[in-house]
Amino acid sequence: MEDLLILVDENDREIGTMEKTPVHEKGLLHRAFSIFIFNSANELLLQQRSDNKYHSPGLWTNTCCSHPRPGEDVGGAVRRRLQEEMGMQCELAFQFSFIYKHEFANGLTEHELDHVYFGRSDQQPNPDALEVRDWKYVNMDDLKRELETQPEQYSPWLNICFSKVLSRFQS
DSSP, rough: OEEEEEEETTTOEEEEEEEEHHHHHTTTTEEEEEEEOOTTTEEEEEEETTTTTTSSTTEEEEEEOOOTTTTOOOHHHHHHHHHHHOOOOOOOOEEEEOOOOOOOOOOOOEEEEEEEEEEOOOOOOOOOOTTEEEEEEEEHHHHHHHHHHHHGBOOOHHHHHHHHHHHHOOO
């Protein structure tokens, strides 16, 4: 059985659950989260998505992103998933939420109410190879330039939310 995603309205009120594939086939709004881990040099930890991901394979993106399980609060889900995907633990703090919708060439649509969390750690990641092809730390100014000149190398959601991440990071 596939993972169940939490369907929500624009105010993040739960309206049901559904398996992951039909949610993305229908482009239904669902709850998600994105994690941004910064090291002591103020560099952002990026991951390169595995080639076997159902969308955006091989693209660079933020440290970790996923969906909470039904009955699981987002705060618990971010800690669980950071450990599962990147083999890391650190304190995480909620920053902001945003809604985005992106249609992929394979016919799937990502339509998420995404809760963004920041953390700080100098721990070396130990990523799950089924989820992550590679990882690197990047300077935020360098990443800003790369997103401006090579946006196709990065996930749509990173392109969409980066300016808000940058403004929160700098404040």
